Amino acid sequence: MNFNKNKLKKFSLNVLLIFALMASSIIFSACDILEKDTRLQVHFIDVDQGDSTLIISPNGRTMLIDAGDNSKGSEVISYLKRKGISKIDILIGTHPDADHIGGLDDVIEAFEIGEFYLPRKSHTTNTFESVLLAAKSKNLSIKEGYADRELDYDENIKLKILSPIKSKDYGSDNNLYSIVVKLDYNQASFLFMGDAEYKNEYDMLASDYSLKSDVVKLGHHGSHSSTSPELLNAVMPSAAIVSCGYKNKYSHPHKEVLDLLETSSIPLYRTDEQGDIIFRTDGKTITANTEPGSYTYRKYK
Numbered sequence: 556m557n558f559n560k561n562k563l564k565k566f567s568l569n570v571l572l573i574f575a576l577m578a579s580s581i582i583f584s585a586c587d588i589l590e591k592d593t594r595l596q597v598h599f600i601d602v603d604q605g606d607s608t609l610i611i612s613p614n615g616r617t618m619l620i621d622a623g624d625n626s627k628g629s630e631v632i633s634y635l636k637r638k639g640i641s642k643i644d645i646l647i648g649t650h651p652d653a654d655h656i657g658g659l660d661d662v663i664e665a666f667e668i669g670e671f672y673l674p675r676k677s678h679t680t681n682t683f684e685s686v687l688l689a690a691k692s693k694n695l696s697i698k699e700g701y702a703d704r705e706l707d708y709d710e711n712i713k714l715k716i717l718s719p720i721k722s723k724d725y726g727s728d729n730n731l732y733s734i735v736v737k738l739d740y741n742q743a744s745f746l747f748m749g750d751a752e753y754k755n756e757y758d759m760l761a762s763d764y765s766l767k768s769d770v771v772k773l774g775h776h777g778s779h780s781s782t783s784p785e786l787l788n789a790v791m792p793s794a795a796i797v798s799c800g801y802k803n804k805y806s807h808p809h810k811e812v813l814d815l816l817e818t819s820s821i822p823l824y825r826t827d828e829q830g831d832i833i834f835r836t837d838g839k840t841i842t843a844n845t846e847p848g849s850y851t852y853r854k855y856k
């Protein structure tokens with residue numbers, strides 16, 4: 556899988572063109588033009604310390620994995636609306652922690668939702684309860700996300716949940732119930748780890764499903780509780796993502812993970828340093844809107 560840097564330049568030119576158009580006309584917005592892109596899009600939305608990932612298929616089918624903390628719901632809604640989205644075909648709350656499901660109640664209220672998946676793990680927080688109430692008020696049934704379940708997303712796209720194992724008791728740790736999703740589109744593949752930890756990774760490695768992926772969103776914001784050398788060796792990604800807040804109190808991503816990526820020569824994209832990170836692919840070549848190690852975004856924080 557090649558990351559085509561020439562396409563990056565083209566993207567920048569497109570942005571310039573868009574600004575020129577915006578200056579001369581209010582009929583076209585930047586997003587209208589961008590959304591004519593018929594490639595698969597994966598947006599790692601910058602929600603500070605938390606996760607929110609938007610996926611738009613070439614046919615315009617939409618999927619949202621998590622919606623950041625409670626305070627980020629409106630930002631996620633705005634992001635999706637700027638893309639012209641009115642319906643989320645598949646909505647996934649990876650696990651009941653607030654930095655993942657906090658904004659889901661607002662999202663559920665704001666959009667038509669096709670299918671809604673949560674893991675089999677409840678939580679006693681108001682945040683979790685408000686997600687359940689939002690789903691109930693929309694008569695939206697909650698489907699259980701567990702390993703081996705395949706989701707019907709779009710033609711030519713295979714979407715499979717790899718964790719948690721349905722019958723397994725992981726105790727009280729919410730992270731261990733994280734829904735992990737693998738997406739395959741022709742030759743391009745993405746792995747979304749949620750906050751899954753070593754224990755989940757070893758379960759995934761013990762299964763016979765191929766973990767090889769071009770792009771991986773690392774588990775638990777790059778914490779050393781996730782991303783074992785064994786997992787990275789099986790995934791063999793061309794790029795890794797950490798979704799985390801700038802100077803977050805957990806010191807994510809942790810040094811162990813950064814060192815492992817460096818020794819494995821895997822480029823790392825970070826939402827705290829680069830803002831929204833967007834990948835586009837025709838199923839053969841993957842392009843990104845930014846380059847790993849570019850810190851320009853941070854200057855504006």
Ligand SMILES: [Zn+2]
Nearest residue numbers: 652654750775
């Ligand atoms: Zn988290």
